[in-house]
Amino acid sequence: MSKNNVKLKKLKTLWAENMRVMQVTCPECGSWAKIRKTNRKHRQLSDLYCACDDLECGHTFVLNVTFSHTLSPSAKSKKKLLQAALKDLNPQQHQLALDLLKSATA
Ligand SMILES: [Zn+2]
Known part of the structure; x- marks a missing residue:
């Protein structure tokens, strides 16, 4: 060389x-x-x-x-998971989710 x-x-x-x-x-x-x-x-x-x-x-x-495997999940896939989970909630479950989020950040 x-x-x-x-x-x-x-x-x-x-x-x-x-x-x-x-x-x-x-x-x-x-x-x-x-x-x-x-x-x-x-x-x-x-x-x-x-x-x-x-x-x-x-x-x-x-x-x-x-592709081999994920080390840290994509923020985009987390958003999709949340949207899918929240989409089918009834109003009471929606309010419960909001209350849980508020208590988690308090
Ligand atoms: Zn060569």
Whole structure:
């Protein structure tokens, strides 16, 4: 690996650490690879079409990226859950929910 490639790899590593972007390495030679195309097959599954940056390698390959699990639930999904729960309440249950919320914040 040339001196410029080492320097470029260090810069890419620093940039990746600061930007928290996905870095892909070639499974054949270990050089950095670029994502050339993303084919979103499902909300939680994508194929990433990648090409090795090392011209002497030239490997092109596909990675599967899948959703694994939630660490902290989305605020948007909490809102949907609340809306669904509150939607079917009768007036007495609605008032009870309001009273509980007021007592929880007091
Ligand atoms: Zn390669």
